[in-house]
Amino acid sequence: MSRFFRRGSDSSDESSSSEEEELLSQDESDNQKPAKDIPPRGCSDESSDESESDDDDDKSEPEADKHEKRGREKNCEKCRDKRLEEWASIASVIEQKLKGHDWHNTNNEFDKLTRLVVRQMALGEPLPPVYLQVIKSIDGAFNSDKEKPAKLDAANARSLNTIRQKIRKLVKEYETQLQKYNEDPEAFASAYLAATKPKLERIAPRPVATPDVDADDGFTTVGKGGKAYSTLATLNEARGKKSTDRGETTRVLEQLLKVARTPYGRIRVLLALISTRFDINTSTSHMSNDAWIQVQSELNELLNILITERQYVVVEDDTLEYDEMAERVPRADEPVVRIRGSIIMFIDRLDEEFTRSLQNLDPHGTEYVDRLKDEKPLYETICWAHILFEKVDTNSLARIVMRRLEHIYSKPTAVVTILENSVKTSLASSITPTFPSLALLSDTAALIRALCVHLYQTEYSLLRTRAMLCHVYFHALHNRFHTGRDLLLMSHLPETIHNADVMTQIMFNRAVVQLGLCAFRSGLIKEAHSTLQDIFTTQRVKELLAQGVHQQRYTALTPEQEKAERARQMPFHMHINTELLEAAFLVSSMLVEIPLLASIDNEEQKRKAISKPFRRLLDFADRQVFTGPPESTRDHIMQASRALQDGEWEKCKDLIQSIKIWSLMPEEATVKEMLAKRIQEEGLRTYLFTYSAYYTTASLSSLAKSFCLPVRSATSVVSKMIWNEEIAASLDQSAGTVVFHRVELSRVQQLAQNLADRVSQLSEQNTKALDQKLSAATASGVPWPDGRGPTENTEQQQVRRERDRLRGRGPLRGARGIRFDQGLGGRIGGAIQS
Structure with a gap:
């Protein structure tokens, strides 16, 4: 057995690593002092090529210094021998575990050995032969082991698969070293001992990184003799391990970025540096502002390099293989250099960290406003990525277009214009855009439409659905109710939204609510009431809009559920004012419900409310013995409803117009004027219903x-x-x-009318049951405005026609003959589970 497999004593094993760290730290501290003032201390990891010059230095030194130098050299040799004995001890344990097919402990011991070896390799040492011998032994055990993995227990089977993948990767990575080791193990071991022989020298202060102008790869020598690509590979190998110091890794990568000269080298370092910065904040709730700004600037630098240097492309391809230790330049056989990486993942993570920081800040403080200012540079970064992906990566183009759309669809035109102008200014100084989306900066509606139409033509159904909801929300925000309503109905999303994910359901709820507010501002009271009714019936408005966590009375959310629900919350600047929303719904309910109550003579029919939340509040107000001055929005609306019932339409108008929440609605004067006119008309209807019999x-x-x-x-x-x-x-x-x-109806006519009402109710119930039973057949695909998407087969067409026939009378019809049934939401947000 080789000397590297000798088992050392327990005491030497325990003290080896501590003595080594003490000597190395002593060396690093003394290297910073001038050589002519203080005698040299510690061990050097340099090779022994300059032994002659060291002997000349020893001749000029005093005899006491020579003895001290030889003593320190012996200590360094002892430290190295203990380290080798420790490695050999671990290798011996691995050999024993391999004989017993104990793959779980083999994997643990191999990880331990790998950590120790990587730590020394980071200091400039070559690959030790004991590590190659262990890799060879484990690889041979795979080839000679006749036992099938099915006979192993679950833990051993998992460990076997894990270590097999590690060994395959290492065999491929150290193919040259393994070949040399297999040819002559003794010569390989001798070369390793010669390369790691301790040597003392006076070391003058030097910077962390020294340019190596004669290097073939155009990179820089860093550390104690190692190349930058080798250091970069070592850092990438150590990423994700518990013993890795992420802060130190970031500092080393920053130094590598400063000395990187070629575009290929800067791209490689920036990919590693951005990933490392994201890994630092794994335990915190969100990334700090300074770290986020640093990542954003480095990502901009990476995008600028990739846009200007078109011969370098970053792709998401795990099967892509190339030599990570060598410089790569475009050649005749390889005009485009492909590098493993994911730009879209960086964009997604940067956007998510920005949203998470807004969720954890106080929205009423100045810090939130200051943080919100970072959205403009973030939007510029997204637009730069849009330019890049339109040229080189069509797979990620749809995702970056969706990111861009999500930042502008819910904003007013003035804000979108400011964002687009900032992008135009930043691009004018460096890049000339050629893609069509930036040619539409002057027209926000055209820009939104261009982005949505691009997403409608993609193969990803989720992106198509979200683009449709963003488009509907934008139309509703700009008072185009019929356009947004027709777009939503043609997509059949109200019938299929319960099958979507939670975030898409939240976007659907926001689009429908904004559509209801649009109808209210436009004076379409019945449409506004039917649109907002479903979401207010659930009594979970804030939860369905992702603007608050639902507090359940008898059940409590688990910590995981509460964490997931809080992560879905919308930032405060994207909230829809729920008080304004409630005021619009209650006023719409008042204008629809009060004339209906006046037209009904039968008490049984009066109990059949159209709007249950409004009827519940109205009954509670009627039971009050004493009614004071109105204070809240609900009090104003309830007293206005009672005044409208009594025919006092002027009092009703004054109470409604005195609600202060209308100041938050655009075009406040127009809205108040519209409400006054509608109150007069509904007051006339209520009067005719009440007194027409007289x-x-x-x-x-x-x-x-x-x-x-x-x-x-x-x-x-x-x-x-x-x-x-x-x-x-x-x-x-x-x-x-x-x-x-x-x-005056006879008794028979009254009974016939009651029977007709009950048959109508039964028909509605059958229609709902039919929709639920055949929803899978009717919701096989989502047709889109441009004609894309699956078409209905004969059975689905028959089901749709039968459903339309059973729905009977009463549905409203919009433009192009589209049915607009009562309750646009249908299944609005009902499928959201905490």
Whole structure:
């Protein structure tokens, strides 16, 4: 057996590493002092090529210094021998474990040996022969082991697979050293001992990295004789291990970046440096602002190199193989140099860290505003990546377009214009963009449409769905209700959203809620009410919009569930004001529900509420004995509802317009004017429903004067009520009056009407049951506005037609004949589970 496999004593094993670290630290501290003032101390890891010059120095030294120098040299030799004995001891243990097929302990011991060897190699030592012997022994055990992995237990089988992958990688990496070792093990061991022989010399202070101009690879000599590529490979090998000092690794990579000369070298170092910076903050909640800014600047530098040097490409390809120790330049047989890496992963992580930092900051402090200013340079980085991917990486192009769209779809036009102008300014100084998306900076709507249409044409269904929701949200934000509604209905997302992931469901809820606010601002009260009704029925508005954690009364979330739910929360600047949302919903419910209550005479029908949240609040207000001045938004709306029931439309209008939350809505004056007009019209409807039984005729001019409406508007309201058979009357245009007809239903007619209502309810229930049962058949794909996506087969068309037939009367129809059923959300957010 070779001398490297001798087992040392226990005491020597325990003290070897501590003595070694003490001697090395002593050497490093003394190397910083001038050589002519203080005698040299410690061991040097340099080779023994300059022994003659050392002998000349010894002749000039005093005799006491010579004895001291020889003593220190013996200590260094003893330290090296103990280290070799420790390695040999571990190798002997590995040999014993291999004989017993104990792959679990073999893997642990091999990891221990690898850590010790890598630590010494980082100091400039060559690969020890004992490590090569262990690799050879384990590789031979794989080839000679006749036992099948199925006979091993679970732990041994996992360890066997793990160590097999490690050995295969190491055999490929150290192929040259293994070949030399197999040819003559003794000569290889002698060369290793000669290379690691301790030598003392006076070392003058020198910088960390010294340029090596004569190097063939154009890189720099770093450390004690090792090349930068070798150091970079060693750092990459040690990444992820517990014993790795990430801070020290970052400092070494920063030094490597300073001395890197070629584009290939800078790309390699930047890829490693950015990855290491992301690894540092694994235990904290989010990356610090300074570290984030540093990563963002380094990522910009990497993108600038890749955009200007088109012959270098970073690709996500694990099967790509090349020599990591050598410089690579474009050649005739390889015009494009491909490097392993992932730019899109860096962009995703940088964006996620930015969002996470906003989630952990106080939104009402100045720190949040200061942090929000970093979104502009982040958006510039995303646009730079957009330029790069359009030229070299089509697979990541859709993901970066989605990132860009997510940063601008929910912002006003003025903010988007500022972001795009900053990108244009940053590109004008260095890069001339050629892709079409930057040619649309002057028109935000055209830019959003270009990005969405690009995503509609991708093969990723998730990105298509999210692009559709972003497009709908943008239309709703800019008061284009019918366009956004038609786009949402044509995509059939309300029928299939319950199968999507949680974040997509949150985006759907936000788009639908914004669509409801758009309808309210546009004066479409019924559409706004039907759109917002589903989300307010759940009583989990904040949770469904990812603006708060739902507090359950009898059940508590596990720490994992609560952590996942908090990670999904939207930053504060993207929140939709829930108080404004509630005010819009309750006012819409008031304008829809109060006339309906006035038109019903039967108590049983009165209990059938259209809006249960509004009816519950109204009943609670009616039970109060004493009603004080309104304080909250709900108090204003409830008192306004009671005033509208009593025919006091002016009081109702004053109470609604005095709500302070309307100041947060764009075009506040227009919204208040619209609400006043709608209150007058609904007040007229409520009056006719309540008192039509007491009149035979009513003058249109008198009705218009009572509610401060033009005669034309009053006539229009009465005509719609007659056409919809809400009142039994006729219009006498010559006399300008409304003639009421008293129709008293017989007992049989009343029973027939009740039966018809119950049949209608049964039909609705059957329709819902049919939708749930056949949702898989009808939701096989999502058709898109440009005609892409799967088409319905014959069975699905029959199911759709039968469903439309069973839905019966009453649905609203939008543009292009599209059905807009009551409750746009349908299954809005109901599938979200904590």
